[in-house]
Amino acid sequence: QARAASKKTYIIGTDQTFEPFEIQDKKGTYNGKKPGIDIEILREIAKHEGFKYELKIMSFNADVQALQSGQIDGVIAGMSVTEERKKTIDFSDSYYNDGxxxxxxxxxxxxxxxxxxxxxxxxxxxxxxxxxxxxxxxxxxxxxxxxxxxxxxxxxxxxxxxxxxxxxxxxxxxxxxxxxxxxxxGKQMSNTPLAFGVKKGHNKELLAMFNHGLRWLKKTGRLQKIVNKYTGKKA
Ligand code: GLN
CATH class of the missing domain: 3.40.190.10 (Periplasmic binding protein-like II)
Structure with missing residues (x-):
């Protein structure tokens, strides 16, 4: 484990349905069997690293704004790493290629x-x-x-x-x-990998736990298994 289990419950913002990363069930929750790649990644990492979190479902734009203003602790929402966002957000290692x-x-x-x-x-x-x-x-x-x-x-x-x-x-x-x-x-027009993010300079322990857990997910093939469940393809 990256560090001793945190007592804090982190508030993590995520998108409304954005398949295959977020898939809301009929009740509008992410508690179902196929909640999406992001939700499963976060669930497994939190369990492995021993931290608690609560999901906040908002539009993607609201997620990014809430993170930048410090209203939430992190965002996992099919969010792309961009140079512009790096000015206000610290990103984890990436878990998916996107564009x-x-x-x-x-x-x-x-x-x-x-x-x-x-x-x-x-x-x-x-x-x-x-x-x-x-x-x-x-x-x-x-x-x-x-x-x-x-x-x-x-x-x-x-x-x-x-x-x-x-x-x-x-x-x-x-x-x-x-x-x-x-x-x-036509072809894919940009290349922007997806990652988890925290407000720049904040929640360093959360980011460290996420990266530690993500390395474990990658090393053990669990990330690939989650991705395969949704796409049947390589990450
Ligand atoms: N990957 C895109 C971005 O970061 C879209 C994310 C989303 O719609 N949830 O802007």
Missing amino acids: VVLAVAKDSKIKGLKDLKGKTVNVKTGTTGSLFAESIRKKYGFKLKYYSSSNTSWADVKAGNADAAIDDGPALRYGIANGTGLKIV
Whole structure:
């Protein structure tokens, strides 16, 4: 163990359903058999390292803001490590490779960014997908529509209320395999690994325990097993 078991109950922020990382059950909790990769990672690490935590389910944007203002102790929410976030967040080692992709309705004629002129692209507020979309919006001439949850953003594309979505590849791929009715066009457009985070300079013991537990999860093949349960693929 990294250190003696902590008596503190850490408040950990996480996203609303963001498959395969967070999957809320019918009651809106993460207590089911398939709560998602993040939830299982945190559960196993906490057990192994001997710390207690409480999950706080919020929109991703609210998670990041609550962490930065010190209202919560940590965030695990399919959160990408970026240079900008490193100014306010200390990240753990990464547990998954991620990046953003463009997705459209299955029957859409859009084949890539070049076909987005005058179109509407859905993004989730505060995510790397939204930041990436904002950075190329002028060049490709599309409009942006903001959502607080990925599921509603994608559903709106399927329903024809928007033309495309830019979001995390692993999440979109999982969703597509499970019937969102979308397809990914083009290649992954960024590379931003996922990690657990604490407010910069705070909760050092929590971060150390997380990293210690994560190394154990990696070494023993448990991380791979969790990932396989959801994706059937390598992490
Ligand atoms: N990986 C993306 C980010 O960190 C999206 C996270 C999410 O939507 N939960 O911005």
